[in-house]
Amino acid sequence: MKLRKILAAVLASLMLPALCAAETAVTSFYPIYLFALNLTEGIEGLEVYNLAPPGTGCLHDYQLTTGDLKALTEAQVFLINGGGMESYLAHVEEALPQLPIVDASQGIALLPSASGETPFNAHVWLDAGNACVMVNNLAEGLKEAFPQHAEALEANRADYLSRLEQLDETLRDGLKDVPRRDIVTFHEAFPYFAEAYGLRVAAVVALEPDDALSPRQLSDLIDTVTALGNPPLFTEPQYQTMAAEAVAGATGAKIYELDPCVTGPETEIPRDYYEQVMLRNLQVLQNALKE
Numbered sequence: 001m002k003l004r005k006i007l008a009a010v011l012a013s014l015m016l017p018a019l020c021a022a023e024t025a026v027t028s029f030y031p032i033y034l035f036a037l038n039l040t041e042g043i044e045g046l047e048v049y050n051l052a053p054p055g056t057g058c059l060h061d062y063q064l065t066t067g068d069l070k071a072l073t074e075a076q077v078f079l080i081n082g083g084g085m086e087s088y089l090a091h092v093e094e095a096l097p098q099l100p101i102v103d104a105s106q107g108i109a110l111l112p113s114a115s116g117e118t119p120f121n122a123h124v125w126l127d128a129g130n131a132c133v134m135v136n137n138l139a140e141g142l143k144e145a146f147p148q149h150a151e152a153l154e155a156n157r158a159d160y161l162s163r164l165e166q167l168d169e170t171l172r173d174g175l176k177d178v179p180r181r182d183i184v185t186f187h188e189a190f191p192y193f194a195e196a197y198g199l200r201v202a203a204v205v206a207l208e209p210d211d212a213l214s215p216r217q218l219s220d221l222i223d224t225v226t227a228l229g230n231p232p233l234f235t236e237p238q239y240q241t242m243a244a245e246a247v248a249g250a251t252g253a254k255i256y257e258l259d260p261c262v263t264g265p266e267t268e269i270p271r272d273y274y275e276q277v278m279l280r281n282l283q284v285l286q287n288a289l290k291e
């Protein structure tokens with residue numbers, strides 16, 4: 001169905017009583033949702049609605065649904081990750097030119113993407129310092145959209161920022177003395193984390209879930225891992241592990257799991273879920289890089 005037709009259907013459905021609260025901020029995916037929940041905590045009447053269900057993972061190939069467009073039509077503001085993560089953004093801008101869009105990664109120096117499909121790597125939220133910048137950008141956008149809640153938003157921002165700054169320090173301290181620095185990952189999610197906390201992504205493979213490794217890529221990767229002295233291999237809970245297992249089988253390198261925090265509980269979400277995930281990642285890395 002053409003976008004215009006979808007939009008017409010959405011607008012027609014709006015003749016029905018609205019399902020959303022009168023004040024709604026829509027987020028594009030899970031990390032932004034977590035940040036926005038913290039910023040709007042305890043603010044009566046201000047709802048946050050997340051588009052991509054938590055099982056989606058990264059948004060790389062995400063297509064907007066009719067329900068998504070309906071939610072955006074009813075929202076006062078759309079909070080996005082930016083950096084190219086929301087590949088559908090131009091459609092939203094075209095369909096809803098009045099809707100304010102807040103780009104959380106504004107001001108963050110983007111790293112190039114290794115995939116070549118997009119110019120930049122959009123996984124900025126995995127550096128807790130970047131998370132602080134994102135929370136600041138989101139807070140500004142929310143205050144502009146909901147000036148009546150400026151004071152409460154400001155208080156929540158201050159509280160959340162102090163927790164995130166603490167997290168950033170804990171990650172930095174926790175990784176400053178690990179004897180190994182090389183990691184091999186199977187999704188392009190951790191370069192910002194590595195840059196912030198002094199690790200080196202020695203190889204990134206199978207950038208997104210649909211990408212399979214060719215036999216040639218696999219044998220090149222095995223050579224690389226062997227030449228690096230079998231650095232730990234990191235898979236992610238949202239992605240297949242076959243390539244990692246093949247490399248581990250051929251080289252003896254060990255497999256660990258890092259969570260890019262793109263999925264999580266759908267209801268009763270702990271407000272510190274992002275912090276919990278990042279601290280678990282810290283423990284995994286300390287263990288994997290200790291010798």
Ligand SMILES: [Zn+2]
Pocket residue numbers: 058059060123187188189
């Ligand atoms: Zn991704």
